[in-house]
Amino acid sequence: MKQRLKIRHKLKKWGCIDFDTCVFCNSNVEDIEHLFFNCSFSRVVFQKVMKNCLINREMESWRREVSWFSKKAIGKNILARLRRIALACTVYNIWKARNWMIFCNEVLTVEDVYRWIRQEVLMKMYMRRCNSSLFLRLYQNWQSCSLSD
16 A cells, blocks of 8 residues: 555645544544554454454554555465455445545444445455355355344
8 A cells, every 4th residue: 555545634734624533433533544443443344354354363553464464365265365355345445434424424334334345245256256165164154244243
């Protein structure tokens, strides 16, 4: 990630907006680190996605997560593909939710964002389906998991 997202912290520094607080939690400055990994809203979403990808560990900083995913999502095996898909869908949908809340003035919940991610991941998995037992287990895991699991 090349730090090119137009987050509120940058926009305030440039004089484009008056407030730089996170739209999800309204308590911290919205920078990339906070928006994707430190915000309580995003943290819940990411933890659920990581669980569905068979990743059982605590999240760390933005750079460490990207580095970790870069190492653990290499190759053409189904788990590596799923992890790449899930990371991309999660970042994209958190960003989409943030923009939706800013520009449409509509409040979204963690459940809304997780539902978007889940739907996209399942669709992309289905397009790349195979008959391996791991694929079937992962697909069923994503199908059956709700945010409350």
